[in-house]
Amino acid sequence: MSVLVVGTVAIDSIETPHGSAERVLGGSAVYFAWAASFFTRVSLVGVIGEDFPTEYRKLLEDRGIDLGGLTTRPGGKTFYWKGRYHEDMNHRDTLEVQLNVIADYDPVLPSHYRKIPYLFLGNSSPVLHLRVLEQMERPQLVLADTMNFWIESQRPDLLRLLPRLDGLVLNDEEARLLSQDDNLIRAGKKVRAMGPKFVIVKKGEHGSFLFSQDGVFVLPGYPTEDVIDPTGAGDSYAGGILGYLASDASPPPGRLRRAIAYGSILGSLTVEGFGLDRLRRTSRTEIDQRLEAYRRMIDF
Amino acid sequence: MSVLVVGTVAIDSIETPHGSAERVLGGSAVYFAWAASFFTRVSLVGVIGEDFPTEYRKLLEDRGIDLGGLTTRPGGKTFYWKGRYHEDMNHRDTLEVQLNVIADYDPVLPSHYRKIPYLFLGNSSPVLHLRVLEQMERPQLVLADTMNFWIESQRPDLLRLLPRLDGLVLNDEEARLLSQDDNLIRAGKKVRAMGPKFVIVKKGEHGSFLFSQDGVFVLPGYPTEDVIDPTGAGDSYAGGILGYLASDASPPPGRLRRAIAYGSILGSLTVEGFGLDRLRRTSRTEIDQRLEAYRRMIDF
Numbered sequence: 001m002s003v004l005v006v007g008t009v010a011i012d013s014i015e016t017p018h019g020s021a022e023r024v025l026g027g028s029a030v031y032f033a034w035a036a037s038f039f040t041r042v043s044l045v046g047v048i049g050e051d052f053p054t055e056y057r058k059l060l061e062d063r064g065i066d067l068g069g070l071t072t073r074p075g076g077k078t079f080y081w082k083g084r085y086h087e088d089m090n091h092r093d094t095l096e097v098q099l100n101v102i103a104d105y106d107p108v109l110p111s112h113y114r115k116i117p118y119l120f121l122g123n124s125s126p127v128l129h130l131r132v133l134e135q136m137e138r139p140q141l142v143l144a145d146t147m148n149f150w151i152e153s154q155r156p157d158l159l160r161l162l163p164r165l166d167g168l169v170l171n172d173e174e175a176r177l178l179s180q181d182d183n184l185i186r187a188g189k190k191v192r193a194m195g196p197k198f199v200i201v202k203k204g205e206h207g208s209f210l211f212s213q214d215g216v217f218v219l220p221g222y223p224t225e226d227v228i229d230p231t232g233a234g235d236s237y238a239g240g241i242l243g244y245l246a247s248d249a250s251p252p253p254g255r256l257r258r259a260i261a262y263g264s265i266l267g268s269l270t271v272e273g274f275g276l277d278r279l280r281r282t283s284r285t286e287i288d289q290r291l292e293a294y295r296r297m298i299d300f
Numbered sequence: 301m302s303v304l305v306v307g308t309v310a311i312d313s314i315e316t317p318h319g320s321a322e323r324v325l326g327g328s329a330v331y332f333a334w335a336a337s338f339f340t341r342v343s344l345v346g347v348i349g350e351d352f353p354t355e356y357r358k359l360l361e362d363r364g365i366d367l368g369g370l371t372t373r374p375g376g377k378t379f380y381w382k383g384r385y386h387e388d389m390n391h392r393d394t395l396e397v398q399l400n401v402i403a404d405y406d407p408v409l410p411s412h413y414r415k416i417p418y419l420f421l422g423n424s425s426p427v428l429h430l431r432v433l434e435q436m437e438r439p440q441l442v443l444a445d446t447m448n449f450w451i452e453s454q455r456p457d458l459l460r461l462l463p464r465l466d467g468l469v470l471n472d473e474e475a476r477l478l479s480q481d482d483n484l485i486r487a488g489k490k491v492r493a494m495g496p497k498f499v500i501v502k503k504g505e506h507g508s509f510l511f512s513q514d515g516v517f518v519l520p521g522y523p524t525e526d527v528i529d530p531t532g533a534g535d536s537y538a539g540g541i542l543g544y545l546a547s548d549a550s551p552p553p554g555r556l557r558r559a560i561a562y563g564s565i566l567g568s569l570t571v572e573g574f575g576l577d578r579l580r581r582t583s584r585t586e587i588d589q590r591l592e593a594y595r596r597m598i599d600f
Binding site for chain 2: 087088182183184185186203205206207209215216217218219220221223224225226227254257258260261295297298299300
């Protein structure tokens with residue numbers, strides 16, 4: 001089965017305690033698509049400006065990612081983000097944001113995309129998410145991301161979106177904000193009661209929780225000694241999850257749990273290099289080896 | 301096999317967002333002993349003052365904890381701690397500390413304690429820990445706790461102690477401080493290279509890492525919806541670990557991993573009530589049920 005992602009395509013400048021990277025390829029849709037492409041075919045919907053480097057487009061095409069839904073805005077400039085990570089890389093400062101072409105982006109899906117069964121709605125406004133959903137025919141599984149900004153500024157729209165999702169992925173802070181509960185287990189359950197069939201709460205290096213019909217699934221973070229650049233880890237995580245789900249037809253709950261473990265591994269690989277560097281150097285074989293190591297590491 | 305604990309016996313006054321408890325029984329040796337007593341016989345070495353309530357002594361005796369090494373200092377007052385937890389209960393302020401009888405405590409072990417095979421050195425100075433070790437004959441397994449204060453103020457003594465330990469248990473912040481490495485996986489490995497056969501790094505609600513000959517074992521925290529009072533969770537965790545180890549003669553590494561899972565469950569129970577309240581209400585049956593639920597929650 002194939003996967004559709006709607007999200008940002010960006011140019012990122014990144015500083016971390018380990019070095020810096022200038023104007024590298026980034027964006028939620030890019031990390032998601034790259035991670036999902038280890039498992040299945042991925043089509044990308046997004047917008048770029050005329051300044052978008054040809055080599056970045058070629059990189060995605062060579063990876064086999066379908067860019068039929070990637071629009072170039074005439075005269076526009078690509079979304080740009082510049083950030084600096086602290087010594088404790090769980091924290092970062094945004095130094096510069098130029099929304100550029102994404103400021104008023106209203107995605108129109110190519111007609112043959114409307115039947116794609118697996119959909120990821122990358123972090124964006126719930127209003128935009130709802131407009132994308134209206135264009136889809138009958139997606140088999142819809143996963144969405146959100147963030148503090150939307151929870152605070154578009155809560156009513158978000159509450160309309162949630163019952164239309166299969167899965168919502170959000171981080172610990174966002175889950176607390178959305179549920180207004182400090183305890184993360186109660187928070188996850190409350191968010192699920194708002195509509196999604198399952199809720200995944202990410203805790204960065206500390207792993208994640210899945211709240212579903214199957215109860216609570218707890219996964220520690222995959223331990224890594226080489227955290228170079230956390231940018232894109234959350235989107236790679238989502239890409240690993242949905243890519244794997246689209247590739248495995250076995251019944252839940254095992255399938256969803258394995259998917260989250262794969263997502264966690266894709267996230268762990270992403271942080272081991274700047275931008276897409278580490279993901280570009282990995283393989284399905286290495287990913288599967290890491291999954292087996294993961295199982296051994298948590299077994300008691 | 302039986303277990304010996306050397307640590308503090310305290311009177312605690314605790315405030316949390318869920319309420320408060322005045323002058324309840326606490327201290328590292330008490331939480332440790334109570335948790336370990338679900339698995340094996342425990343002997344306690346510590347010091348109290350003449351003000352120590354008879355009912356607290358009776359509580360420990362009725363639990364079957366051997367108090368042959370609990371000294372009452374004539375004219376002395378029991379160690380007193382008063383603290384307040386923040387809304388985010390990972391943080392607390394110490395409002396008052398009266399060291400009283402523990403200020404110049406120099407434990408002398410009753411002669412029949414010197415052959416006890418399992419020893420826990422509760423958080424105290426490494427100098428005191430070394431003096432206790434000198435009194436032991438040939439303990440089979442020695443586990444110790446430490447904290448920032450000793451790492452900073454008595455580092456050379458601590459470095460002398462570490463090679464004499466089988467296991468060291470410390471939290472994430474302490475592991476970073478001791479190893480001078482921000483990455484927790486590298487930090488754990490570096491601490492192990494300082495001498496202990498195994499190192500357990502606690503991350504509170506986020507679980508723990510074990511670094512041993514067997515590699516890295518990763519355990520997420522047991523998820524709990526009812527965090528009432530975190531006091532004593534770390535010592536209960538250690539008590540669960542060493543108590544279980546003393547009760548299971550099967551070969552490593554499975555035994556040590558199971559022990560840490562039991563420790564985590566004892567810690568999770570402790571936080572579900574003020575002071576010892578929740579531990580007093582639990583049973584080995586409930587603990588084992590929680591262990592099975594734990595296994596199911598992390599399986600993928």
